[in-house]
Amino acid sequence: MPVIARYGIVTLVPLTLLMLGATLWGGYAVMALVWLTLVAGLMDRLLAPPAGSTGAVSRWPDRLSVLLALGHLTLVPLVLVALSGPGMGLGHKIALFAATASFIGQVSHPNAHELIHRKGRLRAGLGALVYVTMGFGHHVSAHRLVHHRHVATPYDPNTPRAGESFWRYLPRAWVGSFRAGLAAEAARVERGAARLNPYWVWTVGAAITALLATALAGTAGLACLLGLWALTGMQILLSDYIQHYGLQRLTLPSGRREPVGPHHSWNAPRGFSSYLMMNAPCHSEHHLHPERSYEKLAADTGAPTLPWSLPVMAMLATIPPLWRRVMDRRAARVMAAAEARIAVADRTAA
Numbered sequence: 001m002p003v004i005a006r007y008g009i010v011t012l013v014p015l016t017l018l019m020l021g022a023t024l025w026g027g028y029a030v031m032a033l034v035w036l037t038l039v040a041g042l043m044d045r046l047l048a049p050p051a052g053s054t055g056a057v058s059r060w061p062d063r064l065s066v067l068l069a070l071g072h073l074t075l076v077p078l079v080l081v082a083l084s085g086p087g088m089g090l091g092h093k094i095a096l097f098a099a100t101a102s103f104i105g106q107v108s109h110p111n112a113h114e115l116i117h118r119k120g121r122l123r124a125g126l127g128a129l130v131y132v133t134m135g136f137g138h139h140v141s142a143h144r145l146v147h148h149r150h151v152a153t154p155y156d157p158n159t160p161r162a163g164e165s166f167w168r169y170l171p172r173a174w175v176g177s178f179r180a181g182l183a184a185e186a187a188r189v190e191r192g193a194a195r196l197n198p199y200w201v202w203t204v205g206a207a208i209t210a211l212l213a214t215a216l217a218g219t220a221g222l223a224c225l226l227g228l229w230a231l232t233g234m235q236i237l238l239s240d241y242i243q244h245y246g247l248q249r250l251t252l253p254s255g256r257r258e259p260v261g262p263h264h265s266w267n268a269p270r271g272f273s274s275y276l277m278m279n280a281p282c283h284s285e286h287h288l289h290p291e292r293s294y295e296k297l298a299a300d301t302g303a304p305t306l307p308w309s310l311p312v313m314a315m316l317a318t319i320p321p322l323w324r325r326v327m328d329r330r331a332a333r334v335m336a337a338a339e340a341r342i343a344v345a346d347r348t349a350a
Contacts, residue, residue, distance in 0.1 A: 003050060003295055004060045010275040011064070011107050015071045018100055022075070022082040026092020033099035036106060037311075040272050044309050047271025050279055052298025061295045062123065065111050065278070069126045072108040075100070076133055076228075080213055084220035101228055104134060105235030106311070110278040114294050116140050128201075133209050135229035136236060137202030142181030145188075147240070148290055152249040152264040153257060156180075158240040162248075163328070165320035166241050173237050238314045242266065242306070243283045245317075246331025250338055260287055262303035263338055269299040270309040281310055304334045 014032045021029030079100045083093055108130055115127025128140045142158070150156035157176025160169045181199075188194040213225040243266050249257045265284040268274075274281050279294040284303035286292070299305070306313050307326065316323050 004058065004064060006050075007061075007275050007278065007295065008064055010272060011068055011111075011278070012071075014099070014103050014107070015068065015075065018075055018096070018103060019071075019078060021092070021096050021099070022078040026082075026088045026096060029092055029096035029099050033095050033102065036099060036102045036276075040276060040311065041309075043272035044270040047275075049269035049271050049274045049299065050282075050295070050297070052282075052285075052296055061293050062118065065114050065118075065294075066123065066126060068107065068111045069115060069130050072104070072111075072130050073133065075103075076225075077213075077216055080217040080221040080224055083224045084217035097224065097227070101231040101235075104228065104232050106273075106276055107278070109134070109232065109236055109239075110280040110294075113143070113280065114278050116144065117290050118293075119291070128198075129205075132202060132205035134232045135206050135209070135226075136233050137205055138178045138181045138199065139236060140202070141185050141198060142177040145184035146177065146180040148287065151260060151287060152244060152247050158237070159244045159248075160241050160246075162246060163324070166238065166317045166323070167320065169241050170234065170237055173240065174233060235314070238317055239280070239310065242310060242313045242317055243268075245327055247304070247334060250335075250342060252342060258338075258342070262288065263334055265303060266306045267299050267303045268306040268308070268310045268313065273309045273311060277310065304330065 014035045017028045017032035017035065021027070021032060079096060082088055083097060088096070112127040112130035112134075115123050115130070118124055118127070128137065131137045131139050147156055147158050150159075152159055154161075157173050157180050160166075160173075182197075185194065185197045185199055189197050210222060210225060214222045217224070244264070245266065247264050247266070249260065249264060252258055262284040265287050267284055268281040270281065279297045280286070282297040282299050285297045285299070289297075307330075308316075316326060
């Protein structure tokens with residue numbers, strides 16, 4: 001089976017089930033939730049992770065990303081209407097809300113992230129629009145202008161500090177990334193690299209999204225949208241927390257920080273969740289080559305690897321004592337190895 005077909009099946013099945021669950025029968029939403037949790041956990045053990053495509057350039061990866069983005073923009077209003085209306089039982093509504101939040105965090109976010117890194121205003125703008133409907137438009141600025149430049153340093157709000165729990169990290173990173181992205185965009189306007197600060201688009205776009213949700217589905221729909229926003233933002237920051245925990249760029253003998261390398265991101269290549277998340281678990285490769293399309297990313301053998309998939313690690317991260325028991329010694333070993341490499345290189349140069 002072609003690699004792109006695997007991405008398509010794994011991501012489009014839950015999108016289709018959610019649309020059917022919001023319009024025909026709530027049981028489909030239960031199926032989507034099972035697909036995103038139980039099926040994903042089982043198939044992670046059975047499927048091999050993506051190896052990274054080296055074939056000829058194809059339009060299908062971009063076409064799938066565009067299709068998923070358009071699907072997200074269609075899904076959100078359908079779900080809000082279904083959740084705010086009387087035609088669905090409470091159990092099905094809970095399943096629809098939970099599955100939609102999971103889909104947005106595991107598929108829509110990685111896919112929008114993919115699009116904002118693509119060249120061309122159309123694809124990048126579509127990815128930005130998806131983030132605006134998540135109430136997280138500032139991520140477009142903060143991720144590209146701050147996170148990629150300052151990752152694994154104190155200048156990146158989305159890099160967790162040593163020993164920092166997720167619950168301490170969450171408000172700091174949320175507020176810090178908003179401010180850092182705003183400052184970076186303001187600097188671009190000041191030096192003439194941009195005419196308009198896109199934070200006007202991010203904030204006004206979020207307000208318009210909220211107004212449309214209210215007009216379409218009433219105050220209940222607005223409440224559901226705000227709930228989805230909260231869970232989406234939490235999942236986005238969970239990803240950054242997990243994929244950079246305990247990893248820092250060290251200071252070289254020259255006094256400069258070491259450049260970004262494979263050991264500054266945790267990878268979590270798995271057979272099903274990697275396809276579901278548009279290969280986002282190959283995170284170190286993405287930081288080295290942010291312009292590289294998702295289907296071409298391969299897990300760097302020199303990068304540290306998480307013991308379980310990103311969804312499992314996300315659950316662990318919400319329980320700080322368990323998280324630190326699993327991760328602190330692993331992170332310390334990665335940093336010790338990095339320090340040893342720098343020391344050897346310094347002695348060799350001398």
